[in-house]
Amino acid sequence: MNEFAVIQRFFTTQKISRSDVFCGIGDDAAIITPPVNQQIIMTTDTLVSNVHFPADTSPYDIGFKSLAVNLSDLAAMGATPAWITMALTLPEIHETWLTEFSRGFFTLATEHQAQLIGGDLTRGPLTITIQAHGLIPRGQAIQRNTAKPGDLIYVTNTIGDAALALAVLQKKFKLTDDDQQTVFTKLHRPTPQIKIGEQLRGVASAAIDISDGLAADLGHILEKSAVGAEINVDLIPLSAALRHLEKDKAIQFALSGGDDYELCFTVPVDKKNHVPKNCTCIGTITNTNELDLRFSNGIKYDLHQTGYQHF
Amino acid sequence: MNEFAVIQRFFTTQKISRSDVFCGIGDDAAIITPPVNQQIIMTTDTLVSNVHFPADTSPYDIGFKSLAVNLSDLAAMGATPAWITMALTLPEIHETWLTEFSRGFFTLATEHQAQLIGGDLTRGPLTITIQAHGLIPRGQAIQRNTAKPGDLIYVTNTIGDAALALAVLQKKFKLTDDDQQTVFTKLHRPTPQIKIGEQLRGVASAAIDISDGLAADLGHILEKSAVGAEINVDLIPLSAALRHLEKDKAIQFALSGGDDYELCFTVPVDKKNHVPKNCTCIGTITNTNELDLRFSNGIKYDLHQTGYQHF
Numbered sequence: 001m002n003e004f005a006v007i008q009r010f011f012t013t014q015k016i017s018r019s020d021v022f023c024g025i026g027d028d029a030a031i032i033t034p035p036v037n038q039q040i041i042m043t044t045d046t047l048v049s050n051v052h053f054p055a056d057t058s059p060y061d062i063g064f065k066s067l068a069v070n071l072s073d074l075a076a077m078g079a080t081p082a083w084i085t086m087a088l089t090l091p092e093i094h095e096t097w098l099t100e101f102s103r104g105f106f107t108l109a110t111e112h113q114a115q116l117i118g119g120d121l122t123r124g125p126l127t128i129t130i131q132a133h134g135l136i137p138r139g140q141a142i143q144r145n146t147a148k149p150g151d152l153i154y155v156t157n158t159i160g161d162a163a164l165a166l167a168v169l170q171k172k173f174k175l176t177d178d179d180q181q182t183v184f185t186k187l188h189r190p191t192p193q194i195k196i197g198e199q200l201r202g203v204a205s206a207a208i209d210i211s212d213g214l215a216a217d218l219g220h221i222l223e224k225s226a227v228g229a230e231i232n233v234d235l236i237p238l239s240a241a242l243r244h245l246e247k248d249k250a251i252q253f254a255l256s257g258g259d260d261y262e263l264c265f266t267v268p269v270d271k272k273n274h275v276p277k278n279c280t281c282i283g284t285i286t287n288t289n290e291l292d293l294r295f296s297n298g299i300k301y302d303l304h305q306t307g308y309q310h311f
Numbered sequence: 312m313n314e315f316a317v318i319q320r321f322f323t324t325q326k327i328s329r330s331d332v333f334c335g336i337g338d339d340a341a342i343i344t345p346p347v348n349q350q351i352i353m354t355t356d357t358l359v360s361n362v363h364f365p366a367d368t369s370p371y372d373i374g375f376k377s378l379a380v381n382l383s384d385l386a387a388m389g390a391t392p393a394w395i396t397m398a399l400t401l402p403e404i405h406e407t408w409l410t411e412f413s414r415g416f417f418t419l420a421t422e423h424q425a426q427l428i429g430g431d432l433t434r435g436p437l438t439i440t441i442q443a444h445g446l447i448p449r450g451q452a453i454q455r456n457t458a459k460p461g462d463l464i465y466v467t468n469t470i471g472d473a474a475l476a477l478a479v480l481q482k483k484f485k486l487t488d489d490d491q492q493t494v495f496t497k498l499h500r501p502t503p504q505i506k507i508g509e510q511l512r513g514v515a516s517a518a519i520d521i522s523d524g525l526a527a528d529l530g531h532i533l534e535k536s537a538v539g540a541e542i543n544v545d546l547i548p549l550s551a552a553l554r555h556l557e558k559d560k561a562i563q564f565a566l567s568g569g570d571d572y573e574l575c576f577t578v579p580v581d582k583k584n585h586v587p588k589n590c591t592c593i594g595t596i597t598n599t600n601e602l603d604l605r606f607s608n609g610i611k612y613d614l615h616q617t618g619y620q621h622f
Contacts, residue, residue, distance in 0.1 A: 027456075029354035085355045087440040143334060
């Protein structure tokens with residue numbers, strides 16, 4: 001099966017056809033008619049086998065996650081997904097693998113009305129680069145550099161589960177079946193927080209998605225906004241799986257572990273009643289330029305390790 | 312040097328700042344304010360080390376070519392380059408390599424006022440995925456599926472040089488120094504035909520860039536347009552380097568070799584006076600569904616091999 005046949009069979013099957021896509025897959029490039037009064041949000045992320053996921057990860061999950069991590073960046077800007085391209089590098093054509101990979105990818109894409117409009121298929125070590133494009137009404141995108149002292153700091157859902165899942169895969173921890181199921185789902189099929197991101201338009205003063213660990217990613221907001229933060233680590237929302245661990249260890253996963261793809265965002269106090277459900281306030285932006293982590297009893301939390309770095 | 316320092320040092324140095332880029336490198340995603348009455352052309356192409364270029368290719372050339380092949384797709388649509396993202400996967404951080412790679416990349420990008428607005432840097436086997444976005448007045452994009460019987464078929468500049476260069480690298484041919492210089496430049500630093508692409512708006516009925524070989528790429532126009540073609544292979548424009556070879560071999564390189572990144576396009580007869588300079592008519596679109604290749608004397612040319620396929 002040559003590359004054209006692979007594209008035809010596995011990647012032209014999506015059941016949506018957006019009215020703003022004038023020409024999708026099948027030409028030198030796609031043609032988009034952008035809606036008026038909207039800005040376009042663009043992001044790209046690569047997943048490399050054995051770096052971003054274990055080589056034996058199910059192809060469904062690889063397809064799902066490679067899109068999810070990109071949609072998560074759109075969510076952090078408050079954008080609504082629109083168009084996707086995929087650059088897929090494969091060591092070989094394996095039909096079962098491609099069937100499952102594309103099923104995982106399209107399940108998530110179609111859930112968000114995001115249309116695959118083009119891509120490239122090459123031979124080489126397994127690498128998936130997705131580019132996601134989203135839309136947002138002009139001027140409403142939520143950036144990193146606009147947090148202000150006094151703003152409240154929130155995170156979505158629970159934090160640290162993906163890092164715990166990774167530790168389980170590395171046989172550093174053993175969990176009950178239920179807890180293992182929970183954290184593996186968070187690692188392999190993260191939910192991009194698109195809906196919450198949209199609800200944060202006009203509410204959040206800054207936002208980021210948590211891909212490198214809460215401390216590191218909140219650190220990006222602090223650095224870009226030239227502010228500091230006080231976090232009460234006891235307030236960080238933890239899943240039952242993490243609450244079953246020793247407290248210090250659980251907080252370390254939450255602060256330093258990556259791959260959560262939850263959102264961390266800041267909200268001016270007078271807008272706190274507009275914060276969506278499933279978001280937890282964990283602290284306050286300060287004018288100190290420092291990230292001050294404390295337990296409820298006032299004792300400092302010692303951050304052993306910050307986020308994942310590639311080099 | 313961590314990934315953030317690498318991005319800061321090597322990839323935030325571009326000397327242009329487009330007015331339609333509201334936010335470039337440094338947030339979860341870029342924010343673009345698209346101009347009104349324009350459509351957006353999007354394309355992505357990956358270059359994998361040892362597949363798309365020999366591992367010992369100069370990093371300047373790798374940076375240049377990884378963008379050039381993408382801009383070439385924009386040229387084939389008639390688009391003007393605008394915004395670029397880059398997903399770069401590197402086995403290690405090598406400062407000299409990155410200096411030269413980014414220099415090659417930005418030389419071409421800035422020549423076309425194309426701004427790098429974001430990307431991703433990951434660890435893994437050397438792989439470069441670029442996504443290029445171009446602009447075109449609404450309705451003027453040149454597609455593949457719109458060639459009509461009677462249209463004339465053109466190619467830009469000369470064809471087959473990159474394939475000859477590859478054969479020289481594989482020690483199948485030996486050239487004079489001058490010829491070798493010519494063909495190596497075509498292989499390693501292809502010129503995307505942006506200017507000719509723009510001049511073809513309203514003139515060409517269909518276009519494609521020649522990346523897989525003239526016969527294969529013209530074949531895509533024929534298939535998508537449901538037409539055929541008669542080509543006089545003696546009319547295919549060849550460089551001096553190719554004209555120094557045996558004629559049959561030279562034509563084979565031109566028809567079957569890839570990596571030229573010239574354009575092949577079709578023009579209705581009544582518009583032939585508007586065809587830009589440096590374009591050569593090599594045949595005519597027919598209503599046969601066949602690609603008929605002949606010498607000037609009417610004898611059929613036997614195409615030994617069509618374009619490069621990855622799998």
